[in-house]
Amino acid sequence: MRVDIKSKNEFNAMIQQVLNNKTLPFITGCSINSKNIKTGDIFFPLKGEKFDGHSFIDEAIMNGASLIIAEKKNNQEIQIPNIYVNSVLDTIKNLAKRWRMESNCEIIGITGSNGKTSTKEILSTVISKSKSVMFSKSNYNSTVGLPMSMFEISMDDDIGILEMGANKCGEIKELTEIATPNHGLVTNISNAHNKYFGSINNIAKNKIELLKSIPESGFSFINMDDSYLREVKLSSKHITYGFSGTYDFTGVLLDESIQINNDIISLPYSNMALAQNYLAAYAVLVTFGIDNKSIIKELENMPIYPGRGELINKNGIVFIDDTYNSNFASCANGIDSVVKMIGNKKILVLGDMHELGDATEEEHIKLGRLIDSANINAIFGFGDYIKYTLDAIKSDKILKIHFNDKNELAKSLKQYHNSGDIIYVKGSRCMKMEEIIYGKGN
Structure with missing residues (x-):
């Protein structure tokens, strides 16, 4: 994974302060993969269960890395500017957290068992027509992928849309502490990744951590069709949506279309999962002041992404x-x-x-x-x-x-x-x- 730094001057000032080093080279990107390093990049050699990124430091240098942030217990001699830290992963998280503090953009956090990536893509596509938007690419939603994605936030961005995934208890809460979202959406709760959580109740408890992190001034978007979400008690403002009753945004799945309140939006085919994504996105978009006609036009021209129907x-x-x-x-x-x-x-x-x-x-x-x-x-x-x-x-x-x-x-x-x-x-x-x-x- 590699990201480009957009607000380069501000980012470099930030890392010099956080790492307490005014002599660092000018950084233009960050990568955890030695193969896609570019000149001006920081290389973060992460350690995993099956690999150790420190083994690829020489390759990163050959490919143009300008700075290596490595762990102190590694005894390798590095020939370019470098900084030793106790934990490379913790350093990535701390830098992302600090970079978030430097930004004034509003962050929308998205999680859920199904539909979070598609909903994120819909939101970013539509909002980007009228505002400057940063969004986490692909499914970079983990405790590594999300903070790395956050380095792409620009000082000019109005909104950041961050997907949050988890494979074990506590990870969603950790991601909210890094990203400090202003608004939150949990698409749904189901038995996904149950192997790591132990039960669907634990899945629900962890996903709901996103909504609990939203401040009173922010919006929590509640899927009222989901029994785990409709009863949650929150301090933030509530926006409700669903197909099973009358809510702020009420959906009805028709033949190859979805009706949301008084609007009809065509679908490529009758698909409840797609309709659920459209309804959730519509609720967020209207709440953020996007014109209804613009929303309908964009949704009806929205591609279905590979592998997702x-x-x-x-x-x-x-x-x-x-x-x-x-x-x-x-x-x-x-x-x-x-x-x-x-x-x-x-x-x-x-x-x-x-x-x-x-x-x-x-x-x-x-x-x-x-x-x-x-x-x-x-x-x-x-x-x-x-x-x-x-x-x-x-x-x-x-x-x-x-x-x-x-x-x-x-x-x-x-x-x-x-x-x-x-x-x-x-x-x-x-x-x-x-x-x-x-x-x-x-």
């Missing part, structure tokens, strides 16, 4: 690429969309749902029971856990085949599908189910 037409067959990640809630939404679509055979190609911990078997069985009562023609499963899903399907109207080899799955699928079919492809990130659509290595 994108429609791919190949020789008359519609593939739905929802392969970025998977859990029961997101998979159920996707299957519901397939059922509503007009086509010939409706085929599911599903890989394992990972990071569910003790709930792994139960969640896969629950998915199978859902499919059992759905208008689906076939399911092609890949992986160890997806066997639980196939075993839970009792209907003799659904063809179900399990594969241990992805290439064999692709061959069988090619023999089975015909023009006019709809094929929904999904699985956890580690399953790389997009290879079914695009081929290996793409």
Whole structure:
């Protein structure tokens, strides 16, 4: 990961003060990857479970690094300007926290089990039409990715949109302490990353830390359809939205469109997950004073991002690429969309749902029971856990085949599908189910 520094003079003044060194070289970027270093960059050699960035300091120097911030216990002799610290990661966090204090932009923090990246992309695209916006790229939402992303905040930015992810208890709270968001949105709570949290209650408790961090002057956007979120007690101002009642922003999913209060917004296809993202984004955008007509225009022209429900037409067959990640809630939404679509055979190609911990078997069985009562023609499963899903399907109207080899799955699928079919492809990130659509290595 590498970021460019936009407000270079101010950033350099800040790091000289924080690191108590007035002789540092002029910094224009920061990287934790020695391979994408550019001249003028700081290289932060992080230590992980499987690697030690200090082993790549020489490569970073060869690629143009101007400053190395390394750990004191490392005995390596460094030939360019360098600073030794107790913890490289803590230094990144402390610099990001201080850089946040230098900025006057309002920060919107976004977290949730599903939809946070897509909602962030929608918000940044629309708001950037009228304001200067910084947003965390890709899914750089971790205790490393978020503070690194914050170095891109410019002194001219009006708004920063930061995605916050977590794999264990306490990480969302830590991220809020670094970013100090003015406003917060939790998209939803579901059994994602249960392996690391232990229970959905712990997931909810940790995600809600974002909303608890919002000051009284800020807005917390509350998804009233989520039982874990609707009852939360907060000191900030509340903006409510949902499909299940009457709220500040009330959504109704129609055929290939969503109605929000009095506005109708076209969707690429009937998809509840997409509609939920649009509703959440709409609530934030209107609250921030964006004109309704502008919002509708931008949303209707918004692309669906790869791996997040994108429609791919190949020789008359519609593939739905929802392969970025998977859990029961997101998979159920996707299957519901397939059922509503007009086509010939409706085929599911599903890989394992990972990071569910003790709930792994139960969640896969629950998915199978859902499919059992759905208008689906076939399911092609890949992986160890997806066997639980196939075993839970009792209907003799659904063809179900399990594969241990992805290439064999692709061959069988090619023999089975015909023009006019709809094929929904999904699985956890580690399953790389997009290879079914695009081929290996793409």
